[in-house]
Amino acid sequence: MDAATLSETFGATFTLVGGGWSETANVWTKTVGNKNYTFTEANGILTMTLFGYSLWAATNAPTGTAADDFDGDGVANGVEYVLGGTSATKDASKLPQISTSGGNAIFTFIRDQASIDGITTLSIETGSDLATWPSSYLVPVGAVASNPGVTVLKNTPVSGKDTVTLREPMIPSGRKFARLKMVP
Structure with missing residues (x-):
């Protein structure tokens, strides 16, 4: 809305519907999913x-879902x-690694801290076959x-990255x- 060319007349009160809005100094904000809404009373602009x-997806995967592979590098968008990948790079080298040590499977990956956004959930699923x-x-x-469980080393190997490791016993199947x- 352009307040300079607005020809309508409005009353002296303003009401936001839907709940969840907070106000500081006549600026109203609300978060829905991965969207922040801001309404400024002084100029009547909602952004x-x-x-x-x-x-991230708006720049790197503008079509498709988190499960798709927009850039065709074999890594799902999510x-x-x-x-910490982008559509400009082939990111298969960033995929988690699995190894074994002392009867445990060790699953390790580097998480970009920018992905810690309060909405995205991240989990590691394990099994003795690829079906369940x-x-x-x-x-x-x-x-x-925790043991067995997930260990997160903050700012390792560098600032802004976390090393995430899951250690889980190989028993009973040995694999x-x-x-x-x-999940975004």
Whole structure:
């Protein structure tokens, strides 16, 4: 709305409907999903800005879903977001790695801290075959450790990145598969 060319007349009161709005100094804000809405009383302008996966996707994967692979590099858009990839690079080298040590499967990846947006959930699912994923481990935002479970090392290997590791016993089947699941 352009207040300079506005020809309508409005009353002295203003009402926002739908709940969830907060106000500071005549500026109203509300967050819905990955969208921030701001209404400024002084000029009557309502703006919407994206954040989190939606902001990343607007630049890197403007069509499709988090499960799609916009740039064709073999990495799903949502996983690429979590790993700090872009549509300008082939990001298969950023995929999680799995190894074994002392009878444990060790699943490790580097998370881009920009993907910690308050909306996106990240989990590691494991199983002894590729058909079922009976175990699921939520990846925490902060540095947390459990055994078996997920360890997060903040700002490692560099500032703005986290090293996330899951250690899980290989028993009873002696084999283990793992996958990273992201929900925007």
